[in-house]
Amino acid sequence: MSLVDHLLYAVAWGMFGLSHSLLAGAEARRGVGLSALRAYRLGPFVGWSQLRGEEDAVQTLVVTGLHRKVRHPLCTxxxxxxxxxxxxxxxxxxxxxxxxxxxxxxxxxxRRLMSRYGESYRRYRAITPRFFPRLL
Structure with missing residues (x-):
């Protein structure tokens, strides 16, 4: 790939990221991803609720399942x-x-989670790694 190809590819990823961020917030491989999905409600997760202008007020902070080991299991x-x-x-x-x-x-x-869940998220964040679980 040429430098221009890399730059165009970066722009494409940036556009994806921007569109995902706009839809996501209204204000070991396959198995890990599928397991992590069970902790989320479908409408808010895929952006349908946000497109309809609905807030997901009933979603509580999830710290069970894979979220006990990492804060972002889908990213993992x-x-x-x-x-x-x-x-x-x-x-x-x-x-x-x-x-x-x-x-x-x-x-x-x-930042959105800190704003939404406050001290509960701060405590969770302090003891749970972002992407990769601690080995010990």
């Missing part, structure tokens, strides 16, 4: 998929830009 699954599939220049670029998107996106998600 995505990172495993992205990096586990690297076998050429395009998949490497995808892993790099996708990882950057997940890191930046999780930062903004954390």
């Amino acid at each position: 699954a995505a990172l495993l998929l992205l990096w586990g599939r690297v076998d050429d220049e395009l998949s490497l670029a995808t892993a790099i830009w996708g990882s950057l998107y997940l890191a930046v996106g999780s930062h903004f998600e954390e």
